Amino acid sequence: MAFYSTNEFKGGLKIMLDGDPYTIVENEFVKPGKGQAFNRVRVRNLKTGRTVEKTFKSGDTVEAADVHDTEMQYLYNDGEEWHFMHQETFEQMTANAPAVGEAAKWIKDNDICKVTLWNGAPLSVEPPNFVVLEITETDPGLKGDTSGGGGKPATLETGAVVRVPLFVQTGELIKVDTRTGEYVSRAKDA
Amino acid sequence: MTTASNGVGHLTEFPDPSSEFEGADWRPSASLERIRARADLLGRARAFFAAAGVMEVETPILSRAAVTDPALASLRTSIEGPGGDRALYLNTSPEFAMKRLVAAGSGPIYQICKVFRDAERGRRHHPEFTLLEWYRPGWDHQRLMNEVADLVRAILGRPDMPDERIRYRDLFMRQLDLDPWSASIESLRCAAADAGMVDAGHLELDRDGWLDLLLTHRLESGLGRGGMTFLHDYPPSQAALARVRPGPFPAGERFELYIEGIELANGFHELTDADEQRRRFMDDLVVRRDLGLPEPPVDDAFLAALASGMPDCSGVALGLDRLLMIAAEADHIDQVLTFPVERA
Numbered sequence: 301m302a303f304y305s306t307n308e309f310k311g312g313l314k315i316m317l318d319g320d321p322y323t324i325v326e327n328e329f330v331k332p333g334k335g336q337a338f339n340r341v342r343v344r345n346l347k348t349g350r351t352v353e354k355t356f357k358s359g360d361t362v363e364a365a366d367v368h369d370t371e372m373q374y375l376y377n378d379g380e381e382w383h384f385m386h387q388e389t390f391e392q393m394t395a396n397a398p399a400v401g402e403a404a405k406w407i408k409d410n411d412i413c414k415v416t417l418w419n420g421a422p423l424s425v426e427p428p429n430f431v432v433l434e435i436t437e438t439d440p441g442l443k444g445d446t447s448g449g450g451g452k453p454a455t456l457e458t459g460a461v462v463r464v465p466l467f468v469q470t471g472e473l474i475k476v477d478t479r480t481g482e483y484v485s486r487a488k489d490a
Numbered sequence: 491m492t493t494a495s496n497g498v499g500h501l502t503e504f505p506d507p508s509s510e511f512e513g514a515d516w517r518p519s520a521s522l523e524r525i526r527a528r529a530d531l532l533g534r535a536r537a538f539f540a541a542a543g544v545m546e547v548e549t550p551i552l553s554r555a556a557v558t559d560p561a562l563a564s565l566r567t568s569i570e571g572p573g574g575d576r577a578l579y580l581n582t583s584p585e586f587a588m589k590r591l592v593a594a595g596s597g598p599i600y601q602i603c604k605v606f607r608d609a610e611r612g613r614r615h616h617p618e619f620t621l622l623e624w625y626r627p628g629w630d631h632q633r634l635m636n637e638v639a640d641l642v643r644a645i646l647g648r649p650d651m652p653d654e655r656i657r658y659r660d661l662f663m664r665q666l667d668l669d670p671w672s673a674s675i676e677s678l679r680c681a682a683a684d685a686g687m688v689d690a691g692h693l694e695l696d697r698d699g700w701l702d703l704l705l706t707h708r709l710e711s712g713l714g715r716g717g718m719t720f721l722h723d724y725p726p727s728q729a730a731l732a733r734v735r736p737g738p739f740p741a742g743e744r745f746e747l748y749i750e751g752i753e754l755a756n757g758f759h760e761l762t763d764a765d766e767q768r769r770r771f772m773d774d775l776v777v778r779r780d781l782g783l784p785e786p787p788v789d790d791a792f793l794a795a796l797a798s799g800m801p802d803c804s805g806v807a808l809g810l811d812r813l814l815m816i817a818a819e820a821d822h823i824d825q826v827l828t829f830p831v832e833r834a
Contacts, residue, residue, distance in 0.1 A: 307609050307611075327612075328612055328613060329610065329611060329612025329613070329614075329615050330612070330706045330707070331561075331610065331615065331706065332702045332705055332706050332710075332746075332753065333746045333753050333755075333756040334559065334561060334728065334730050334756060335561050335698060335699075335701075335702040335728065336561060336695065336698065336699040336702040336703070337561065337609075337610070338702075338703065338706060338707070340707065352688075352689075353687075353689075354689050355687060355689060355690070355693065355703070355707065356693075357693060357694075357695065357699070358609065359609070
């Protein structure tokens with residue numbers, strides 16, 4: 301089992317706390333003029349996404365979390381789980397709903413995702429920053445109603461709903477920024 | 491179904507975003523403006539002491555002996571010479587050598603020098619930093635606090651900067667309703683939890699550790715707002731190298747200066763009793779042994795100087811990099827250093 305000393309703490313380091321994997325968001329070294337030094341850290345739980353503050357005695361050690369990021373291709377959803385494949389090893393893995401989280405709204409077959417593995421199993425899935433998706437339903441619009449920022453809701457093939465400009469129609473492909481959930485442009489094809 | 495097998499070795503490691511800054515970046519991390527501000531600050535400090543009749547001295551960076559304080563980690567090197575290699579320690583402060591000068595009859599002295607502390611790195615910490623340390627024979631810590639305040643006003647160019655003094659015990663009583671002289675470890679632990687530190691229950695600390703936690707996490711940030719706050723008269727267990735004043739609440743005659751929540755200086759009405767000093771060194775070494783820390787040689791020359799009849803005096807060490815951070819409105823120590831340790 302690997303351990304990190306507080307001296308090795310820095311943003312991005314993956315550690316185990318109370319049985320869960322965490323990533324260090326911010327590490328601050330604090331020490332009175334004389335006496336005990338502390339590392340005050342903000343850590344994010346990689347399972348729940350919640351950020352908390354923790355204090356360690358400087359010099360203490362913490363178990364390392366076996367967490368790696370890898371790029372994998374999304375294959376399909378079998379109704380319960382999402383199947384991914386490593387592009388070089390062709391190794392396949394499945395991720396459950398908590399791991400896929402918000403990414404489920406954006407990904408479709410063949411998309412390359414960043415899959416974070418904990419002890420070799422998917423812990424979280426990050427969709428590509430930009431995805432191209434087909435609009436399956438939106439109001440025909442063009443009624444000249446520009447209230448609400450001049451847009452209208454559109455349902456995409458993955459089930460996600462985004463605001464699109466009035467001129468965009470059902471059946472068209474659009475590019476969406478998955479980090480903000482916002483429409484970027486119309487797209488010619490996927 | 492997870493089929494992780496042994497594929498991990500093939501998986502792509504995403505580069506740590508910070509590593510792109512670890513290239514061969516040769517430029518200083520401080521702006522030229524702040525490099526000039528340091529030169530200006532050093533000039534003002536020297537002018538202040540010249541006017542005050544305090545002599546500038548130099549003492550060795552390297553020493554055969556090292557500080558025993560378990561909370562300080564000395565860097566160690568070795569020297570080749572007749573009789574073989576010998577270990578030498580980089581000083582964590584010039585305190586012992588300067589007191590030997592005072593004991594030798596130097597009168598008031600000051601020094602501006604680099605000191606080294608291992609395993610200290612952060613927004614306000616750098617393992618190599620610049621101390622301004624000075625000694626005033628015949629003065630007590632109260633009188634020295636006046637001079638520290640005058641020096642800070644002169645260096646910052648703020649002649650009207652106010653200063654206040656608050657006793658360590660009063661600060662805890664006022665802010666936390668706790669008597670640091672008598673509060674149980676359990677009540678200190680509860681105070682930390684009450685102050686919103688939900689994970690405080692996990693920490694294994696001794697009494698002074700809990701007091702340090704409350705001070706650094708809950709109290710310090712409020713000190714020195716809009717001026718200078720001198721925190722003084724510490725619990726005897728935290729007297730370090732200060733004399734302890736007897737009384738119903740015996741207090742270490744020690745002070746620290748805070749400006750805008752930043753700890754800047756530590757001063758003592760110096761302990762001059764060689765036997766008591768040796769006892770404290772030995773107690774430190776016992777703690778070091780319990781903690782599995784190195785047990786460096788005790789500075790016998792310093793103890794001999796005390797035993798020779800060290801004059802009553804007070805001394806203080808002030809972190810010049812932090813004072814420069816305040817003068818130059820920097821929020822990270824790297825902004826006032828030319829080349830931080832990661833690319834020194």
